[in-house]
Amino acid sequence: MSDDGFAARAAAGDGAAFGRLVQQHQSSLRGFLLRLTRGDKALADDLAQDSFLEAWRKIRQFRGEGSFRSWLARIAYTRYLMAARRKKLEIVSDDADSAPSCGGLEPGVRFDLERCLARLALGERATLTLCYAMGYSSEEAADILEMPVGTVKSHVLRGRRKLLAMLGDAA
């Protein structure tokens, strides 16, 4: 059965159907939140749980216009923004231009992508993760992050440029 089918059954009150959706999407959602939280596993898991619970409460609002996965990612991103505001998570330096290198791509030197991504601003981390690792289009990412498509594209460009600079430093 497709996500939409499980979501329709969950909307009719079938908790087991929603449980299947949780099982299917927990890995990608927790992975996305791990990127947003810069690898804070406990916080990422808390936010993922809260996101699923919010999705369960609001499942009747899911109309199936987009995918369940992107609807869930939007809830998770909003949850992260709220937590970041509360815990002041994004105040930590977002200026990656002056950051030390994260390793290189030469044989024997490991480029630590996660460490480098953690140095990027939230918008850059989120758009690079959605558009590259999770395979969303710029339009879908814009919908999830509730920002204009042009902003998504500029975040991607800026993020890539910063990562390349880190690579360049490492080379």
Added chain:
Amino acid sequence: MNGNEENLDRLLSAPLAAVADDGFSARVTARMAAAGASQTSFETALFVAAAGALLIVLSMAGLPEWLQRVSLSLANSLPLAVAAFALALTALYTRVLAD
């Protein structure tokens, strides 16, 4: 596109590392059930409180006397008696048809 760019795109495009469930889904399901139960208890308590408050207000506003008056007027109402008789006949006829 130079080599660094290609390598970076390749790294960025790699799927996110799989995160083992390790009881995560079960914890979410348990919280769903707990949230549902507390919601039901809250709604029941709210209903009981509202019904109690309504009864108190109505009894203070002369509810018993009003009920007595209405019951008497209904019992003495010819149109209501005719309607009840018609209803009983209809039910009886339906039952006979069903048999």
